[in-house]
Amino acid sequence: MKKFEETTIDTEQIFNGHIIQVQVDTVKLPNDKISTREMVKHPGAVAIIPITNDGKILFVEQYRKPLEKSIVEIPAGKLEKGEEPIQTAVRELEEETGYTTATESLKFVDSFYTSPGFADEKMYIYLTTDIEKLDIEVEGDEDEFVELLELTLDEAFMYMKEERIHDAKTNYALMYVKAQGLM
C-alpha cells in the first residue's frame, strides 16, 4: 500500500557503519509540503523460539550496549549477506546455544518491522520443538558473549514481569506461545 505516499526529493547519506546505515531523506508530503525523514537501514534479523523435550524454552543473556545492561532474549542474530532467514535461524541457534535443529523442523511464526518509524529492520521469528545438543562448539561472532538459560513458560513470564526479559521479539514470542497454548 502506498497511501499517503511520501516522495523522495533528496537523500543525504549520514553514516555507513558495519551494521547500520543512516540517511536523511527530504520528502514531499501528501499536502505538497516538504519534510525530512531520519532513517536507519538494517540488514534484518531472525529469532528462534527453541522448545526442549522437557518443556522449557532456551534463552540467552547478553550485554546490550545501547541499554547499558544485559537482558535475557530468545536466540537471534542479523541476516548475513545472501542468507535466507531460515539459514540464519539454524546458524544463530548453533552459535548462541550450542543446540541445532533441522530446517524442516523450523516453523515460521511471524515477521514484523521492529520500529517502522525510523528503521527498516525486519524480524523473522521461527519456532522449533526438535533441537539437539551439538558435540562441538560452533564459533559465533568474536565480540559476542552470551550465557544460555532454560526456562519454563511460567519462569519466562516472571522474568518478563521483572524486566529481565524486556525486548519486542522475546515478549512477542512469549505472548505467542501463550496465545497458541503451546506449553
Place this chain on the structure above:
Amino acid sequence: MKKFEETTIDTEQIFNGHIIQVQVDTVKLPNDKISTREMVKHPGAVAIIPITNDGKILFVEQYRKPLEKSIVEIPAGKLEKGEEPIQTAVRELEEETGYTTATESLKFVDSFYTSPGFADEKMYIYLTTDIEKLDIEVEGDEDEFVELLELTLDEAFMYMKEERIHDAKTNYALMYVKAQGLM
C-alpha cells in the same frame, strides 16, 4: 544486570537529528579485546490498544518512509520532553484517532525495547476499553497523515496474515489481546 559488561573507552557522535541521535562507542569487551558498537538513541514511544464498546480495536494506517509503504498500526507516538508515558498515550490517541480516554482508564500492559542490538528505543503499551469520540479535532504533527480503521480481532489477525499489520508493537498487542482472552 551487568553480566558481560562492555566498558566505554570512547564515544564518537555521528548524527544529532530531530528524532534520533547516532553514536559509535569503542568498548572493552569481557575478554579485554576492543570492539565498536553502533547505536541509535531514541526518546522512546508509547502505543495504545483502544477497544470500542462494540468490540473493535482502533488502528491507524500511515506511510512509513523507512519501509516505503503504508502499514496499519495501533495508535502510537514518541515521548515528548518531560512527558510521562501515560500522558503521551492520551495525547497520541487524541491526535491520531479523534478519540480520548481518561488516564485512570489506561491499563499498563507492558514495556519493551524494540531493537536492543542497535537502539535504546523503549516502547510502553497501554490498553483502554473506555474511549469517547472528541467533538473537535486535535491537531497532531503537521507532517503526519493517518487514516482511522476499526477492526474486530479476527479482522486484525487477517491483516496480520496479509502483512498489512506488520510491526512489533501491533503484532505484540494482538497476541496479547488473544492470550488474555480479552475479545
